Amino acid sequence: MAVKNNSGEEVILDCDYSLRPDDDDLAVKWYLNEEVVYQWIPPRKPQSLGRLKDKIDLSFMATNDPKSVYRAMKITNPTSEIAGEYKCFVSTFTDEDFSSKQMIVFEPEKTLSIEQKSDGNSINFTCFATEVYPIPKLILFKDKKDDFHNRNPLKIMQWDTIRTSSGRFSVHITATAAFKSIAPGSLIHCELRISGTAYVKRKTLLYYPEALRNGSYGTGNITHQLLILLIYFIFFKMFVTS
CATH class of the missing domain: 1.20.5 (Single alpha-helices involved in coiled-coils or other helix-helix interfaces)
Known part of the structure; x- marks a missing residue:
């Protein structure tokens, strides 16, 4: 599961289970990275704890069944500090079981840019991504104007990652290519992907040698x-x- 940081979205983490007619002493607990953040022990009302204190809609009902009505957590406006592995632990007097799921709370990049610079013998392409979370994957590749799907990855010569004061990351990669390997008019793309999400962003540069660009x-x-x-x-x- 993936959600954008501080987007105002609501996320429901459900814990589906079935009980035998004679099961009693039910307890449902949710853990975030091994820390208890929610518990429901009927007939008492559910509680939010720890990092999810006051971040859960405790009135949310997953079902109309008294034995499962508060089994799920409805998290309001997830932020990056509550991302991680969530584990639902269900126990009765005679049995217990659990299931887990990962929740990624991502922050899109503040800026994404690509630039070129030559040293006389070769050309360097550098892609910059700033203030993104978690650490993204950057790819530099080239293609002709009329053949976007025929990707030609460029060989990455340098990769640097910096953790900023906000807890997010700024990343840049540099690829070097010989002049003769890239024809004027080629499109150079930098693609950013955040693992575990469907988030993709691309920046494109139309390549011309410095002499022509100037x-x-x-x-x-x-x-x-x-x-x-x-x-x-x-x-x-x-x-x-x-």
Whole structure:
């Protein structure tokens, strides 16, 4: 299960069980990473404890059966500090059992960017992701404009991860490629994925060598030359028609 941090969503963790007619002394407890955070011992009302204190809707009823009515937890607005493994423990006087499930509370990146830089012999592509939780997976790959599905992963030469003061992560990866291996006009993508969730984000850069991106090629400035020719053409036309 995955939910966005502080999104205002409500999450229901259910604990489905069946009892024999003669089962008594029922107790239902929920644990978060081995810490008791919820318990219901009929006929008393359910309680929220520990990190989930005041974060559970204690009026929520999972069923109309008095023996299972408060078996589930309805968590209001989950945040990253209550992510982890949840275990439901059910016991009676004669038996006990448990089940567990993982809840991921993720925080999308604050920024995702990609840039290029050359050293004269090769080209470096660097992708930056900031303030994301948990640690994401970043992939750099290239493809032609008309062939998006034909991915060509770039070889990652550097990967750095920093834990920020907020508890989230900032990550960057750098891939290096030879000039001849990437044709001008190729699309360079950085894809961010958060494991255990369906969250995917992509940033794309249209690659051109630095000389073309800066408007120069060889020893001349193409943009400057074209502008001069255009001015000459306009004046020449005005002179001829006057």
